[in-house]
Amino acid sequence: MGTEHTTEPTVLAPEDFDRWWDGVVRAFGGGPASSEERELDRSLTEFDRTLAVRDGDEIVGTAGAFSFRMTVPGGAVVPTAGVTMVSVAATHRRRGVLTSMMRRLLDDAHAKGEPLAALHASEPAIYGRFGYGAATFQLNAEIDTARVTLALPDGTDEVRVRYVSPADALKECEAVYAALVPGRPGMLARQPGWERQGLLDPESDREGASALQCVVAERAGEITGYARFRTKLGWGPSGHDGTVTLEDLAALDPATEGALWRFLFGIDLMSTLTVHGRPVDEAWQHLVSDIRRCRPRLRDAGYVRLVDVGTALAARTCLAPVDVVFEVADAFCPWNEGRWRLTGDAKGASCERTSSPAEVSLSVRELGAAYLGGTTLLSLAAAGRVRELRPGALVEASVALGSPVAPWLPHGF
Ligand SMILES: CC(=O)SCCNC(=O)CCNC(=O)[C@H](O)C(C)(C)COP(=O)(O)OP(=O)(O)OC[C@H]1O[C@@H](n2cnc3c(N)ncnc32)[C@H](O)[C@@H]1OP(=O)(O)O
Numbered sequence: 048m049g050t051e052h053t054t055e056p057t058v059l060a061p062e063d064f065d066r067w068w069d070g071v072v073r074a075f076g077g078g079p080a081s082s083e084e085r086e087l088d089r090s091l092t093e094f095d096r097t098l099a100v101r102d103g104d105e106i107v108g109t110a111g112a113f114s115f116r117m118t119v120p121g122g123a124v125v126p127t128a129g130v131t132m133v134s135v136a137a138t139h140r141r142r143g144v145l146t147s148m149m150r151r152l153l154d155d156a157h158a159k160g161e162p163l164a165a166l167h168a169s170e171p172a173i174y175g176r177f178g179y180g181a182a183t184f185q186l187n188a189e190i191d192t193a194r195v196t197l198a199l200p201d202g203t204d205e206v207r208v209r210y211v212s213p214a215d216a217l218k219e220c221e222a223v224y225a226a227l228v229p230g231r232p233g234m235l236a237r238q239p240g241w242e243r244q245g246l247l248d249p250e251s252d253r254e255g256a257s258a259l260q261c262v263v264a265e266r267a268g269e270i271t272g273y274a275r276f277r278t279k280l281g282w283g284p285s286g287h288d289g290t291v292t293l294e295d296l297a298a299l300d301p302a303t304e305g306a307l308w309r310f311l312f313g314i315d316l317m318s319t320l321t322v323h324g325r326p327v328d329e330a331w332q333h334l335v336s337d338i339r340r341c342r343p344r345l346r347d348a349g350y351v352r353l354v355d356v357g358t359a360l361a362a363r364t365c366l367a368p369v370d371v372v373f374e375v376a377d378a379f380c381p382w383n384e385g386r387w388r389l390t391g392d393a394k395g396a397s398c399e400r401t402s403s404p405a406e407v408s409l410s411v412r413e414l415g416a417a418y419l420g421g422t423t424l425l426s427l428a429a430a431g432r433v434r435e436l437r438p439g440a441l442v443e444a445s446v447a448l449g450s451p452v453a454p455w456l457p458h459g460f
Pocket residue numbers: 074075130131132133134135136139140141142143144145146147166167168169170172173176
């Protein structure tokens with residue numbers, strides 16, 4: 048360990064943003080990184096919760112948090128620290144710099160009364176030690192649109208799809224997104240400014256594909272959905288072999304969903320539709336004639352940490368009536384340690400400290416994984432990560448923490 052520097056984070060001054068951001072870019076492989084992205088990140092940065100660790104004049108550690116609000120099962124939108132831009136210079140790795148930044152971010156979130164923290168992990172192995180569990184998953188797919196057909200829902204023909212400029216339609220698209228937020232756990236109620244992330248379109252990221260394109264879906268003059276995508280034409284021995292890459296899609300109803308997918312399937316000269324980061328229960332899987340030819344692949348996506356176990360669990364509803372005492376281990380945030388009694392049903396929940404005997408024992412990481420309903424306590428118990436101490440309590444708790452809609456973290460941050 049070096050002796051000349053400390054791992055103590057300090058709050059980032061706005062004038063240091065460029066150096067700080069360069070450090071992030073270098074740690075994430077060195078770019079290319081566009082000025083467009085830098086300016087958007089600068090405008091979204093909450094400087095009072097953005098950290099730098101220094102070694103002399105050099106910034107060797109970066110991290111920050113956004114003041115998000117995230118939907119939880121039942122529809123409440125809960126203050127959440129969106130942890131972001133975590134990097135440590137390769138010259139200073141494995142000396143505890145990350146650990147000290149995580150300490151500070153979680154202490155700050157706790158002091159602010161944010162019951163949750165969430166992040167996208169560059170590697171799944173990093174954040175478990177800090178109490179984060181894999182809470183949302185995403186579906187990626189490469190759909191052979193030359194072979195796969197769609198069975199469309201009633202009303203699809205009443206929906207009109209038309210091209211718009213992505214920027215011109217931003218307000219209408221954002222209204223569609225906002226209407227969907229309460230209905231799916233994990234979705235983020237976006238602060239003004241965040242909608243611009245959906246327009247980021249640096250040429251360096253296109254890999255030969257088109258600029259971002261956008262269509263909106265309309266019924267009776269109302270915009271009911273949108274899709275943003277790119278196209279890339281390719282030619283093989285037997286002719287055209289183009290790819291459509293879906294960047295974002297939102298639909299308020301089944302007919303709109305059908306109309307947008309029909310459009311994406313039907314673009315001439317394109318034979319593959321690549322989708323990534325989609326909800327695991329999204330409707331398109333039930334529209335297609337041959338799911339196997341869509342090559343669906345599941346991936347871990349959002350990691351959730353209960354910063355305050357009692358407040359977090361009381362903020363969601365329970366899928367079935369429950370009355371269970373959890374024994375929670377939390378070495379990194381010891382204020383969560385001990386026994387918590389969760390009671391509740393579909394209308395609401397309460398979670399209080401108790402001296403009653405423990406019935407299910409687990410660490411805060413497992414609670415984070417199960418919290419949005421995307422991972423069951425039963426499956427974690429099968430891996431030995433959750434223990435049942437009262438017969439029946441595990442199934443009861445596992446079902447109660449479920450969600451009728453799969454959780455999904457809608458975009459990067
Ligand atoms: C939310 C986000 O922004 S995710 C992005 C994360 N950033 C990146 O992936 C960029 C490239 N990587 C890095 O910058 C760094 O390697 C980091 C941030 C991942 C780790 O930073 P470090 O300062 O080296 O971590 P630190 O020394 O605090 O390590 C703490 C513990 O985590 C472990 N650890 C750190 N990184 C990793 C990893 N990538 N995989 C597995 N374990 C890890 C360490 O071994 C250490 O374990 P120990 O306490 O048992 O010894």
